[in-house]
Amino acid sequence: MQRIYLDHNATTPPLPAVIDRMIQVLRDDFGNPSSVHHFGQQAKSAIDEARTDVANLVGAEPSEILFTSGGTEADNIAIRGAAEALETTGKRHLIATAIEHEAVLNTLKALARRGWRTTLLSVDQSGIASPAALRDALTDDTAVVSIMHANNEIGTIQPIAELARVAHECGALFHTDAVQSAGKIPTSVKALGIDMLSMSAHKFYGPKGVGALWIRRGLRVLPLLTGGRQERSRRAGTENVAGIVGMGVAARMAAAKMVEEGRRLASLRDRLETGILRAVPGTAVNGSPEARVPNTTNISFDRIEAESLLIALDLEGIAVSTGSACSSGTLEPSHVLKAMGFNAHRTQNSIRFSLGAANTEAEIDRVIAVLPGIVEKLRSLTRTPARA
Ligand SMILES: Cc1ncc(COP(=O)(O)O)c(C=O)c1O
Secondary structure, X not given: OOOEEOEOOOOOOOOHHHXXXXXXXXXXXXXXXXXXXXXXXXXXXXXXXXXXXXXXXXXXXXXXXXXXXXXXXXXXXXXXXXXXXXXXXXXXXXXXXXXXXXXXXXXXXHHHOOOOEEEEEOOOOOOXXXXXXXXXXXXXXXXXXXXXXXXXXXXXXXXXXXXXXXXXXXXXXXEEEOOOXXXXXXXXXXXXXXXXXXXXXXXXXXXXXXXEEEEOOOOOOOOOOOOOOHHHHXXXXXXXXXXXXXXXXXXXXXXXXXXXXXXXXXXXXXXXXXHHHHHOOOEXXXXXXXXXXXXXXXXXXXXXXXXXHHHHHHHOOEEOEOOOHHHOOOOXXXXXXXXXXXXXXXXXXXXXXXXXXXXXXXHHHHHHHHHHHHHHHHHHHOOOOOOO
């Protein structure tokens, strides 16, 4: 069976160049980067090269990049580390949006259990957070505002530069989870005017289990892991050299073809979206059609249970998602669509299609061809009345 992978926001396949370089590092550059001898220095220079490539991807200085075990750890260090560094100043308040990834939402919950006040901002029906709402939520004791750059379920892009300006006016730090934007759309820490930014390699054709946090030079962030002096004492533990090097190669390749590939993906995504909306009655796109990453569309199918559609598509060899990978497999409504104000049915009838490098027009056309029949069959099996 010809399989079609349309779940690139969950993860992307590592590029051949990434795999080749990682194998070479595992085999040849196996030294401990902290060792003074040749083997150690070889591994260290491989990390330094990757640090420069990852920094270039977001317009940062290499010394400001801290390698982590992924986007989740980067989010944790940013929020916990910055919050804890500010504890002595009496600040005890954190703000995020209600549509953040669990890596942010559950970090805020954990800090709430330790006495921090937290505010979750709602978003409008197109999935965008409002700078005015942020201004209202900020107080003198707000330590950190964490708002994602692009959303993993619907792909919407937040007005980060404006939101960061508002946070700074009230003396709060600003972190953005750029796991779904770095490598997909041009992202510059300077243009965004932020303090911290999280990335994850496996979302842009690098390996899983490695990510990075950009921390603005001079900003104090306490480490989560204590131990050796790796990563300028901000993240102890012998470095994941092969993973870091893989991330570096992926970052370099993403930077080189981002704009052109973005255009290609947007055109494929639009073909898919228009095709589905035309061919399947009772469908609607979730999220802003303008402010979004080029590879993502999230579509509601009236009178359909998203999990059933996902399984039926999988049987046809088409891999999609009902939202974030962490919540699939359960019938949990999407917290993102819920925060956008959609009713219970619409939070459970939506499918995320996230496109990537290997997808072709022929694949998109196959999806458009098989989908109407599958949806019709599922609808004929259910008696769920149509809802708005
Ligand atoms: C927006 C966002 N933040 C954070 C993460 C977590 O990244 P990682 O899988 O590298 O821990 C993900 C992964 O799905 C994500 O989409």
